[in-house]
C-alpha cells in the first residue's frame with residue numbers, strides 16, 4: 148500500500164545570509180501492507196507530518212520516491228489523492244455551512260453523486276456518533292465532534308488507505324478513547340489500511356499493529372510494540388529494602404541479574420531480562436540473606452524505554468529539546484518545494500497524556 152525509498156525533505160528558512168536548511172526528513176524508507184494499522188511515532192519536530200505530507204502529495208519530496216496505493220506520488224498525484232483519505236493535524240477548514248452539506252460537497256468533489264454522498268455521509272455520521280448533527284455548523288461542535296467530522300470527510304469516498312495526522316491531539320481523555328474505537332473500527336469494519344502519526348505512546352500502543360519510530364528525520368525502529376519492548380534490556384525491578392543496612396546486599400544480589408544497578412535511598416533498581424522467571428529466585432536469595440523488603444515493583448518496558456534505548460533520550464526530553472531549539476525556525480520563506488504552504492509552522496500540542 149505504501150512503499151517509500153530514500154524520502155528527503157529539506158526546507159530552507161530565513162532570508163539572505165541568514166538562510167539555513169532544515170532537513171525535516173532525511174532518507175526515509177517505508178513499507179506498509181494492505182490492512183495494516185501503522186503508528187508513526189516520534190517527538191515534536193521529528194518529521195512525522197512532513198513525511199505524511201509527502202505521502203499524501205501535499206509536498207513534493209526533495210529526493211526519494213514513493214508509491215501510495217500503487218501510484219507514484221510525484222507523477223500520479225491525482226490518482227494518489229483519489230485513493231486515500233487524509234485527516235490533517237490542523238483539521239479541515241469549514242465554511243459556514245451545515246456539517247452535512249460540507250460532507251456532501253466534499254464527496255461530490257471526489258466525483259460522487261449527491262445521492263451517494265448523502266447516503267454515505269449519513270452512514271458515517273451514524274457510525275462516528277454524530278447522529279443528530281447533520282444540520283449543525285461545525286463551529287458549534289465540540290472538539291471531539293469536529294475531529295470525528297474530519298474523519299467523516301476523510302472517509303466519504305470510501306478510501307482503502309487512510310492517513311490520520313495526530314488524530315486525538317488536544318482532545319480530552321474520554322473523547323480520545325472514543326475516537327480510538329472509531330479508528331480501530333476503520334480496519335475491522337471496513338478493512339482499511341491506516342497510517343497514523345502520533346506522539347502519544349499509549350495511542351500507538353493501543354491502535355497500531357506495527358510502530359515505526361522516527362527521530363530527527365530518520366526511521367530508528369519498525370516493529371510490533373511487543374517486539375520493540377523486547378529489545379529493551381529487560382523489565383525494571385525496583386526493590387525497596389526495609390532498612391539502610393540492607394541496601395548493599397540487595398545491590399549485590401540484584402547486580403548478579405542486572406547489568407546496571409542504581410541506588411536511590413532505600414530503592415535498588417535494575418533491568419532484569421525475563422523478570423517473571425528471575426524474581427522468585429531473587430526474593431528467596433534476599434530472604435536467605437536476611438534482607439527484608441518494604442516493596443517490590445516489576446515494570447514491563449514502555450515505548451518510552453524503547454525510544455530511550457534507541458536514541459539515548461526519552462521521548463519527553465526529545466520533545467522539550469526540539470521545542471527549546473525553536474523547532475520550526477521561523478516561518479517558511481516560500482522557497483520550499485511546490486505545495487509547501489506556509490501553514491507548516493510547528494503546531495502547538497496540548498493535553499499530552501502518556
Ligand SMILES: Nc1ncnc2c1ncn2[C@@H]1O[C@H](COP(=O)(O)OP(=O)(O)OP(=O)(O)O)[C@@H](O)[C@H]1O
Pocket residue numbers: 158159160169170171172189190191192193194195196197198346474475476478479480483487488489491492493494
Ligand atoms: N515549511 C517548513 N519550513 C521550515 N521548516 C519546517 C517546515 N515544516 C516543517 N519544518 C521543520 O521540519 C521539522 C519536522 O517537522 P514536522 O512537522 O514534520 O514534525 P512532526 O514530527 O510532525 O512534529 P509534530 O509532532 O510537532 O507535529 C521540524 O524541525 C520543523 O520545524
